Amino acid sequence: MKTLKTLMIAAALIVMAASAASAGRTREQILQEAQAEMERVCSSLIPYMERPGNVTKLEVIDKDDINAFADNEGRVAVYMGMMNFFQSEDELAAVCGHELAHLSREHIKKSMKTGILATVVSAAVGGTAGDIVGNLIYTKDSRKHEREADRNGLYYAWQAGFDPYASVALWEGMSRLRDTMALEKYLSTHPVHEERIENFHVLLYRMCNDGVVTRYCEEIMADPKLAQMYHEFESR
Template sequence: MRFFPQAFQWTVLGLFAYTFLLIGCGQAMLSDEYLANRSKKEFVKMKKKETVSSNKSHQQMIQEIGERIAGVAQVDLPGTDWEFVVFQKGDANAFAMPGGKVGVNSGLIDLAAGNEDEIAAVMGHEIAHVALRHSNKRMSQAIGLGVGGVILDVALRNQSSTDRMLGRAAYGVGSTVGVALPFSRENEMEADHRGLYYSAMAGYDPRGAISFWRKMEAKNKGKRMPQFLSTHPNPGNRIQFLEEKMDHALGLYRQAKQARGERSKG
């Protein structure tokens, strides 16, 4: 078994401490305006590169759901220039970019079988990512990890090539498994939480989130990796978390339906 010099061990431990202090607090370091402008340009490129769905009913449905949820989220995102686009792609996925650019794959609509409550649950989740500035925080995290790697290289410059290689490996694995992946899963849970309430306040039955994630769990059965190696919570944990928040979400949903003069599903 190889034992490292104490100075070497303290160097790597010090870098982990730096990483947790700089990144663990989840501070955004970049300008929201800069990211919104960058996202707008990237979204234009994406619409040219990818196939935009020609299904008008799908696009109309996504537009209506998006506008209703964005109307609720506007209190957290005043002045956001929202845009909702359906892409003709088979994987059940959706995404949101800083500045309010939202894409929904046709495969997600197919998996949900056109169930608006289920689709609203996913779109609420994506809109919540924007409201919580998760893209900004993740990009800031990547910058912080990069800076940590540079500092490590400088600190180990007098060590042997083997020790430098092992130090980089330890920092890479530790920062990914110990910081980046847990931070990403935390972001997902935050977006699940707020997104559930957004969709409910927009008048969509929040129980659609449970039925959708059960479909995703069945679809991906046997393909999951351990949660600690994943950027997302596993579907079972996600469903349990959403169920714990469901009573409050249902109360918001019923209030929204009453305000809209519609009949609640119960």
């Protein structure tokens, strides 16, 4: 099953590449288009950050890995493989929001000060500078930081007008494919588990219930499944 899922993802990427080639677009043109889309979507979230000045660069990396990260220089990077993995720009906004939240909440600086970061340069030998930075930042990132990034990132994307359900859909999709090699690198730094997915469902309802956001809330508050999950979570 694991091999089959991996092959399915690989086949999908090949089909997309072939489709692009048939349209007469070069790899450079595809990268430029992805960069423009990433900048447009991610930059629309920045005004809702607590510390928007912490962002210095938005970049698409020309690698087929399904991965994304923020670094201590203020860069948010999304790999081409991840760009191809997204089903919508709402999912792109969800990932951008998460990485921007790490910068806004200064998780990287806090991790460096408290010694959460691990010395894993040796594990990244042979990788690019981005791989090394990504490993240094997230290998032992605390669950608290991840929860904050999930919550704040959802808020940024939601306020910018993107569908908040995309965050749930994205993580549920990753959960179904979490045993595949294609997602190994991203999920090694952003673990997906039932608790995380449940938290996203609860966040949808809580943010509406608390009046933090208003868009989509009529539908969310009317969802009996979300209401039940929220009340069960709150009663624990």
